[in-house]
Amino acid sequence: MSKRVLVTGGNKGIGLKVVERFLELDYEIITVARNYDGFPYKDNKNITTIEYDLSDVDGLASLAKEVGDIDILINNAGYMQPKYTYNNYPKEAKEHIMNVDLYAPVELINLFSEGMKKRGFGRIVNTASIAGQIGHPDVWYGIAKAGLINATKIYAKLLGSEGITVNCVAPSAAETDMQKDNDEARKAAFKAAVVTNRFAEPKEVAEAIFWLATDCPEYINGITIDINNCFYPR
Numbered sequence: 001m002s003k004r005v006l007v008t009g010g011n012k013g014i015g016l017k018v019v020e021r022f023l024e025l026d027y028e029i030i031t032v033a034r035n036y037d038g039f040p041y042k043d044n045k046n047i048t049t050i051e052y053d054l055s056d057v058d059g060l061a062s063l064a065k066e067v068g069d070i071d072i073l074i075n076n077a078g079y080m081q082p083k084y085t086y087n088n089y090p091k092e093a094k095e096h097i098m099n100v101d102l103y104a105p106v107e108l109i110n111l112f113s114e115g116m117k118k119r120g121f122g123r124i125v126n127t128a129s130i131a132g133q134i135g136h137p138d139v140w141y142g143i144a145k146a147g148l149i150n151a152t153k154i155y156a157k158l159l160g161s162e163g164i165t166v167n168c169v170a171p172s173a174a175e176t177d178m179q180k181d182n183d184e185a186r187k188a189a190f191k192a193a194v195v196t197n198r199f200a201e202p203k204e205v206a207e208a209i210f211w212l213a214t215d216c217p218e219y220i221n222g223i224t225i226d227i228n229n230c231f232y233p234r
């Protein structure tokens with residue numbers, strides 16, 4: 001029986017490249033996102049697309065029931081809100097980004113790890129960000145992603161003895177729709193801060209996610225793979 005992988009935000013950007021990697025192998029893929037316009041694999045028999053808004057954290061238990069047991073969870077969906085400053089950040093906007101970028105992925109870990117524990121196997125990969133490491137001008141994005149990096153460590157410790165690994169990636173700017181929210185000056189500053197003067201290709205990030213979810217040894221657990229082209233060597 002083929003393994004089952006859930007990719008949140010699998011319809012485009014980094015998530016789409018992750019989906020394409022799993023398509024190369026015999027995986028059953030479930031994607032969760034709000035909008036599949038332009039998704040190139042709508043009719044692929046190995047892919048089930050679910051329309052769901054991850055800001056609805058209370059609905060995640062029903063979503064998990066609909067999905068059923070999975071072997072691999074890729075918590076990739078997320079967004080940022082660069083238009084708000086730390087001292088002018090509407091309460092609703094803050095709550096929304098915390099729901100999508102932190103509370104939903106953590107809740108999905110809680111929900112799907114139950115089945116993984118029963119089967120003694122699971123792989124969980126979270127898409128965090130350099131924003132969670134360096135102090136980011138989009139404060140609540142940075143706070144959410146820092147939370148996700150720490151959740152990765154916490155759940156690696158909680159679940160590691162059950163055959164489940166939990167790791168994450170922390171990319172710097174990647175060439176996806178998310179960059180549409182950044183102004184040109186900020187994008188130029190990001191490029192100037194890396195050694196190749198370009199954004200990451202989504203495939204470069206997806207490759208690390210795919211490895212953490214598949215061939216990565218069990219002993220690698222609780223880590224963050226930095227994908228930042230010397231923006232933040234450590």
Ligand SMILES: NC(=O)c1ccc[n+]([C@@H]2O[C@H](COP(=O)([O-])OP(=O)(O)OC[C@H]3O[C@@H](n4cnc5c(N)ncnc54)[C@H](OP(=O)(O)O)[C@@H]3O)[C@@H](O)[C@H]2O)c1
Pocket residue numbers: 008009010011012013014015032033034035036052053054055076077078079080100127128129130170171172173174175176177178179202
């Ligand atoms: N691009 C970068 O520079 C960069 C750098 C570091 C980390 N990241 C992280 O990488 C991940 C993927 O982003 P990306 O760069 O590939 O950008 P993207 O192309 O804009 O993709 C974002 C994904 O998240 C989904 N999503 C956003 N809000 C959602 C919601 N409320 N409910 C369900 N799905 C939602 C989107 O689908 P729908 O809009 O259709 O719902 C889309 O699939 C994010 O977690 C992001 O924070 C990106």
